[in-house]
Amino acid sequence: MTDRVIIFDTTLRDGEQSPGASMNTAEKMRLATQLEKLGVDIMEAGFPAASEGDFEAVSKIAEKLKQVEVAALARTSKDDIDRAWGAVQHAAKPRIHTFIATSDIHMEYKLKMSRDEVLTTAIEAVKYAKSFTENVEFSSEDGSLSDRDFLCKVFEAAIEAGATTVNLPDTVGYAIPQEFGSLVQYVGAHTPNIHKAVLSVHCHNDLGLATANTLAAIKSGARQAEVTINGIGERAGNTSLEEVVMALHTRPNFLDAATHIRTDQIFSTSRLVSMITGIIVQPNKAIVGANAFAHEAGIHQDGVLKNPMTYEIMKPETIGLSTNKLILGKHSGRHALHSHLKEMGYDLSDEELNLVFTKFKELADKKKHVVDEDLEVIVTERILRTTDVFRLEYLHVISGTTVLPMASVELSINERPVRGAGYGNGPIDAVYNTIAKLTGATSELLRFSVSALTGGTDALGEVTVRLRENGLIALGKGADPDIITASAKAYINGLNRLEYLKAHPLKASEGL
Ligand code: KIV
Numbered sequence: 001m002t003d004r005v006i007i008f009d010t011t012l013r014d015g016e017q018s019p020g021a022s023m024n025t026a027e028k029m030r031l032a033t034q035l036e037k038l039g040v041d042i043m044e045a046g047f048p049a050a051s052e053g054d055f056e057a058v059s060k061i062a063e064k065l066k067q068v069e070v071a072a073l074a075r076t077s078k079d080d081i082d083r084a085w086g087a088v089q090h091a092a093k094p095r096i097h098t099f100i101a102t103s104d105i106h107m108e109y110k111l112k113m114s115r116d117e118v119l120t121t122a123i124e125a126v127k128y129a130k131s132f133t134e135n136v137e138f139s140s141e142d143g144s145l146s147d148r149d150f151l152c153k154v155f156e157a158a159i160e161a162g163a164t165t166v167n168l169p170d171t172v173g174y175a176i177p178q179e180f181g182s183l184v185q186y187v188g189a190h191t192p193n194i195h196k197a198v199l200s201v202h203c204h205n206d207l208g209l210a211t212a213n214t215l216a217a218i219k220s221g222a223r224q225a226e227v228t229i230n231g232i233g234e235r236a237g238n239t240s241l242e243e244v245v246m247a248l249h250t251r252p253n254f255l256d257a258a259t260h261i262r263t264d265q266i267f268s269t270s271r272l273v274s275m276i277t278g279i280i281v282q283p284n285k286a287i288v289g290a291n292a293f294a295h296e297a298g299i300h301q302d303g304v305l306k307n308p309m310t311y312e313i314m315k316p317e318t319i320g321l322s323t324n325k326l327i328l329g330k331h332s333g334r335h336a337l338h339s340h341l342k343e344m345g346y347d348l349s350d351e352e353l354n355l356v357f358t359k360f361k362e363l364a365d366k367k368k369h370v371v372d373e374d375l376e377v378i379v380t381e382r383i384l385r386t387t388d389v390f391r392l393e394y395l396h397v398i399s400g401t402t403v404l405p406m407a408s409v410e411l412s413i414n415e416r417p418v419r420g421a422g423y424g425n426g427p428i429d430a431v432y433n434t435i436a437k438l439t440g441a442t443s444e445l446l447r448f449s450v451s452a453l454t455g456g457t458d459a460l461g462e463v464t465v466r467l468r469e470n471g472l473i474a475l476g477k478g479a480d481p482d483i484i485t486a487s488a489k490a491y492i493n494g495l496n497r498l499e500y501l502k503a504h505p506l507k508a509s510e511g512l
């Protein structure tokens with residue numbers, strides 16, 4: 001019989017540790033709702049001890065979601081575990097996830113603790129977490145670089161203390177698949193009580209091997225995979241959910257394990273994560289990249305036309321591409337929009353629906369067909385970003401071959417209107433100079449890119465920027481049929497994210 005692999009999604013926690021990828025509470029709630037729809041078994045909603053914002057987001061997610069397990073991360077201190085429990089206690093299925101490093105280098109230099117001290121601390125932490133909930137996960141940070149026998153000893157003790165899942169991370173992404181698979185086998189064979197817990201793995205992608213290592217671990221008996229959407233996460237990221245799920249789906253005979261993920265939700269979840277975090281999916285990214293199902297070479301196109309199986313190992317419909325898209329147009333009514341938004345996972349109040357409906361009508365006047373991606377942009381911009389400090393109210397640009405590009409801009413700053421005009425080398429430069437003048441922004445623009453959100457010349461243009469101010473990095477995203485407006489929105493979104501980062505400083509990031 002095919003075994004089940006539990007999918008533990010950590011997009012909201014490890015994923016949020018991607019440089020610049022901060023999300024506000026409303027955005028996290030939206031993503032959490034979509035992750036539940038995708039069918040993840042557990043979502044790690046955050047690290048409540050890190051900041052007030054994290055605590056609030058985890059609490060809200062825990063209160064709202066009823067199907068999925070909601071986990072909160074904690075170091076081994078009582079304070080961290082109290083915060084984690086405080087945030088998840090109202091979840092239908094809460095989990096506390098506590099961790100401590102077990103490699104010699106981390107114990108000696110970072111923790112300044114002996115092996116015995118780490119062992120005792122792990123046991124105490126698991127017992128303390130267990131006093132709140134049955135459902136406790138223990139992770140040995142830097143597990144892949146830990147002494148094998150010590151690792152097994154810590155896992156055995158953690159299980160004895162009550163851990164129901166033990167997680168083996170490749171924290172710095174150093175492992176090689178064969179080696180990692182054999183480590184998982186070793187742990188399975190040398191942890192006497194391992195059958196009383198689920199053995200999990202958590203891989204980072206520094207050598208581009210996170211998915212390969214995770215699959216090798218599954219082949220060797222691991223039954224929980226810790227993953228993120230689009231593989232976002234600390235440094236080079238984490239194992240990508242879509243890659244593991246589709247590998248298991250596409251190669252059932254070889255891997256002999258399956259998940260409960262609704263694969264037709266993969267593409268929309270990937271889009272949502274990219275839109276909310278501002279992190280672009282590289283075009284050649286496996287499964288969800290724009291080119292993942294595009295056949296360029298004539299010989300391939302010919303083969304696919306004759307039989308798609310010649311060059312296509314997966315069907316685009318399986319991940320939700322090109323199916324299930326209700327197309328709305330300018331004659332669609334409020335009711336149709338409302339029920340479609342509900343299906344997409346948005347339960348809007350009457351007031352919110354009015355706002356979205358007005359924007360939808362404006363867009364439908366410019367664009368023949370409005371698809372899910374367009375609606376996602378409207379809701380993200382109008383509803384999820386309500387706590388924004390800066391908002392674009394008006395933009396007028398003069399540009400051409402014989403005039404000096406000039407922009408007139410009206411913003412609201414904390415609901416107070418401000419207006420101004422400015423020049424630049426080109427229209428976008430003029431807009432950015434004017435916005436910077438009005439907001440007093442001193443941030444540096446590190447990156448600027450434009451792409452089309454959907455096909456067709458009337459598609460929304462999507463702009464992504466990366467800003468840096470005093471060591472803080474923020475990504476900004478904006479979409480509009482007019483790319484100058486999209487550029488202005490992206491810049492303003494980046495500035496809002498910088499404001500959010502300044503207002504929500506991390507209390508505790510050490511050890512992560
Ligand atoms: O990479 C890592 O070791 C982690 C742990 C907290 C599980 O993210």
Ligand code: ZN
Binds near residue numbers: 169171204234
């Ligand atoms: Zn990690």
